[in-house]
Amino acid sequence: MSLKIAQDSQYQGNNWWKWSIWIEGPAEELNHIKSVTYVLHPTFANPVRTVADRASNFKLKTHGWGIFPIRINVLKENGKTVTLEHELELSRPDTMLGKMFPSEGMSSEAVERSGERTADKVASEEVQTEMGILAKEYEDIRRSMPAGDPRTRKMETIASKMRSLAHPDCPLLKSFVESSSAGERLAAVSILEAIPNPNYLTWLADRIATEKPFIGYHAAVALLNAVRSLRSSHRGKVEKAIMRAQAHLNKRDWKDPNQVTVLRRAQQELKKE
DSSP states (O other): OOOEEEEEEEEEETTEEEEEEEEESOHHHHTTEEEEEEEOOTTSSSOEEEEOOGGGTSOEEEEESOOOEEEEEEEETTSOEEEEEEEOOOOOTTSTTOOSSOSSSSOHHHHHHHTTOOTTTSOHHHHHHHHHHHHHHHHHHHHHSOSSHHHHHHHHHHHHHHHHTOOTTOTTHHHHHTOSOHHHHHHHHHHHHHSOOGGGHHHHHHHHHHSOHHHHHHHHHHHHHHHHHHTTTSHHHHHHHHHHHHHHHHHOSSOOHHHHHHHHHHHHHHTOO
16 A cells, blocks of 8 residues: 655644645545545544545645644545554744754744843843733633633643743742642743753653643643753753653553653654764
8 A cells, every 4th residue: 555644734823733634645546545534632622534525635624733643544445444643743934844843952932032032121020920910811711711722722822922931040930830820830831841941850740740731741842842952961860851751641541642742752852862
């Protein structure tokens, strides 16, 4: 069989993408496909979607914010089913060859921010006020909206704004880390996602065990960014944190596919010299 999975993505801003996935192969083989069923991340409103449009090569168009493995069931006219798997990739427009995260160093948002927003331009009182507003907004949205794409998109916008407020000497980080407020803990994760800090690697790993999937996912991303920027100077700490996060994930009955994918990528990048 020579069927292959193809995809594209268009970044919409605020960590949100429109993306498509379809089947490629010889016309004579595509012509004998009856339908293609895509099994998406379970947080999608309709995670199992079947497409029977041969003219579009059975293309599925949708949108979202995270990477995850997609299982594809190809039903042929003779009744046989072929199962394929594809790991969704989401590209940013400012890194033509980059994927969802920069290959090394700080996140792209942190790099952009460093040239525009510095500690001497933003008083800590103003940052604290803005972070407090965003933290409350996150908690209000999580409490008032049902789970699904609209809620996730709003939460992603908040997390993006929190990352834009991060700076290396943020005096609020410790209080956010110790806070009982989920919104303020998201603020801490967002700061560490933008600017990795070796002193909080264990705390990030423990988010996988204690937080809701949204914060846990961003904690995993923060650990991945730590691998990329701290592995040469704090390799031992980084390795222990990734192992700890993976151990937490292994104990969960339901494993968030986004966290699985990000931690797997972190482990792969740790093996690089």
